[in-house]
Amino acid sequence: MRKSTLFAASGAALALALALAGCSAAPQQSTVEQKTTAAQQEEPAQQSEPIKPSPDKYTWYVKDYRGTNAAAVGYTALDEMRHDRYGKATLGIVYVSADGTYIDPSDExxxxxxxxxxxxxxxxxxxxxxxxxxxxxxxxxxxVASKSQEEVVLAVKKIGEADASAPCMTAIDSSPDKYSRALRDYVGRNLAECGYISIAGSLADHYGSGYITMNIIADDGSYIEISDEESLANYLVVGQSMEPNTMISMEFSKKADGTEYDNLVSSQSVRTLDLKVSKLNS
Structure with a gap:
């Protein structure tokens, strides 16, 4: 969670059990062969996709993070969020787990x-x-005044566990310019991974030079203390009031000479978003 100021059986065991069960019906494998077979069944080799080189300072390409240890991705910035560098810009890194557990981006x-x-x-x-x-x-x-993508959502699992059904994998549309932003997919995220606590004490998320405020609705009617980050981590987002990739349009304030400011938004088409949440099992 960004600060307001800156803001279950192991695959190896399964593979071993299958190997032992087949011993009576097939010739016994050597220890080395058994270990190799188990490793192949547990963790398929991840084929890394070659990333295109950047042709200039304006164009970059999303990296292939699959198979990378979560601690090796980017760095933790002063806002206590994870970021990764793309030229002179950075993209936010959001970790999500299949069971909704909060993955603290600042806990190396x-x-x-x-x-x-x-x-x-x-x-x-x-x-x-x-x-x-x-x-x-x-x-x-x-x-940098504007970037067409602002964050990458990464599905993570404990080392040695099998892949699960990854949440929040909606590909968010690129923004053509500073005037338009596509709404993110929050369903499946831990609530503590949905933006930052603003100075006003509300839960908000940045969209370009603008932001939207989240209205949190618990499915059992419970009151959720937004300022309590540990409390937020106990909830999973199960619904949102607008579809992901809904386009948010923005207008910018103008200077005395009629030119626009780069980062002062005067109005935007979406200001708030309702998030329905459910409490995680302790």
Whole structure:
């Protein structure tokens, strides 16, 4: 959860049991062969997809995170969220688990226990960057005004566990410019992974230079204390009031000379989103 200021049987055991059960009906394998067979059944080899090289500072491609240890993905920033660098920009990294368990992006030791097995944006999904401009119209080299994608959702599992049905794997549409953003898929996320606690004490999420506020509705009618991050981690999102990829349009404030500010949103078509949540089993 970002700060408001900155913001179950093992596959190996199963493979071994199958190997032992087949001993009476087939010639006995050597110990090395049995271990090799068990390893192949437990963890299929992950074929990493070659990522296209960036042709310029404006164009980058989503990495293939599958098979990567969760702690080896990106870095934890000052907002206590995980980020990964793409040129002069960064994309947020959101970890999700099949059972809804909260994966703390700032807990390196905990992350080392997990491996990525799926991602919502396919490898080589194009990311387009726009850069802020100086008064004379020339671009800054390192100040990004807008990016076509803002985050990648990574499904993770404990090392050695079998792949599960990954939640939140909706591919979010790219934003064509700073005026449009596609609504994210929150269903299947732990509530503590849905944005940040704003200075006003509400749960919100960034969309470009704008943001939307979340209205949290518990399925049993319970009151949820938004400011209590540990409490948020006890809930799973099971529904949202608008479909993922609903386009959010934005208008920007203008300067005295009529030119637009890069990051001051004056209005947007979606301001709030209802999230229905269910309490996780303790």
């Amino acid at each position: 030791e905990s992350l080392k226990q997990y491996v990525v097995y799926d991602q919502n944006l396919k490898p080589n999904t194009e990311i387009k960057l726009e850069f802020q401009k100086q008064e004379d119209g020339s671009e800054y080299d390192n100040l």
